Amino acid sequence: MSIDLSVIWFVIIVFATLMYIVMDGFDLGIGILFPATRSAEDRDVMVNSVAPVWDGNETWLVLGGAGLFGAFPLAYAVIIDALTVPLTLMLIGLIFRGVAFEFRFKATPSHRPFWDKAFIGGSILATFCQGIAVGAVINGFRVTGRSYSGGALDWLTPFNVFCGLGLVVAYALLGATWLVMKSSNPLQDRMRYVAKRLLLALLVIIAVISAWTPLTHPAIADRWFSLPNLFFLLPVPLLVLVLSAWQWRCLNNPHSHTRPFLLTLGLVFLGFSGLGISIWPHIIPPSITLWQAASPAQSQGFMLPGALLIIPVILVYTSWSYYVFRGKVQHGEGYH
Known part of the structure; x- marks a missing residue:
């Protein structure tokens, strides 16, 4: 039986992308949520909750981009060419966010508001x-x-702009539920309140995108609503509703700390799954499949051992850092 290296590399890139969305999503969400509190002490707790892990989270972005370049060079070339402006702005946002992250702790009190604004702006710009x-x-x-x-x-279309706003809401929800898990009152109660509003907003956004996409793309409509696909794919929207109801209940329970974040991860995974279902097997929609965009099998085979070696290493040191810095972040402790 022959091994389809293109599918293996597609799985690797999808995995790296999902890991980036999950891990960098909540710390970008921290920056998006900065305007939700004016307290300098609470803002320090928010940043300290991600200080030990934030830069390592972006390892997955590098892995996904490098994998796309090596395994699917046609897709990399088309995407970079088509999205030069937003991807450049994304990198600028990430740079501002990273610099602000370091400088806000070392700045004088008079300069800290500037770096707070840079942290907010960089987080929103990168996410958008x-x-x-x-x-x-x-x-x-x-x-x-x-x-x-x-x-x-x-790329500058109403649908794309709406998706940008939608991801800002999704990352903010990740950040809010992360803080429910990592902080104590009164910040935790504030984040529960914010998370409930963000959850409602995210459900509206999911509903709009779920209607907008099939109405404008007949191929996607056929993928989701033709029989028997409808029966196989129906669990995706049903699970979104179930997890959302469970999330709302957990956010109203003052003794539920970790579950809201885990349920948000489930919603993100379902949204990511919906995207994959809609475009499969095209890596450059609407017409170029992952096999058509793939590099020669020799190139994919040459890179594969390195990827299979480095991914477990990344998972181990990432898991260890999260384990070491587990638990609540208190006022007065953290990054200096």
Whole structure:
């Protein structure tokens, strides 16, 4: 039996992307939530809750991008060409967020508000641009031969902008439930209140995107609503409703600390699964499959041992860092 290296690499890239969304999502969400509290002490707790792990989380972004470049160079070239502006803005946002993260602790009190604003702006900009990229992937890219043939601003559409706003809400919910798990009152109660509002907003966004996408893309509508696919895929929206109801109940329970974050991870996974179901097997929607975009099997085979070696290493040191810094973050402790 032959091994399909393209599928293996697709799974690796999808896994790295999902890990990035989960892990960098909640610490970007911390920056998005900064305006929800004016207390300098609470803001310190918010940042200290992710201080030991935030930079390691972005390892998955590097792994996913490098894997895409090596295993699917056509997809990498088209996506980079089509999304040059939002991806550049995303990197600028990540740089501002990272610099602000370090400098806000070392700045004088008079300068700290500037770095707080940089932290907020960088987090929102990076998240919004990632959401635009997700929307652009759903909409697809114009490709002629093996080159992107669209315009430099084709990504600037109402649907993509809406997806950008939607991801800001999703990351903010991840951040809020992370703080429910990692903080104590009164910050924890504040984050429970914020998380409930964000959950309602996210459900509205999911409903709008779930209606908007099939209405504008007949192929996606056929994927979801034709028989027997409808019966096989129905558990996805049903699970979204079940997890959301469970989430609401947990957010109203003052003794539930960890479960809200885990349930938010479940909602993120279901949303990511919905995206995968909609575009499979195209890595450059609407027409180029992952096999058509793949590099030669020799190249994929050469890179595979390195990926299979480094992924367990990343998982081990990431798990260890989260284990070491488990528990609540108190006022006055943390990063200096």
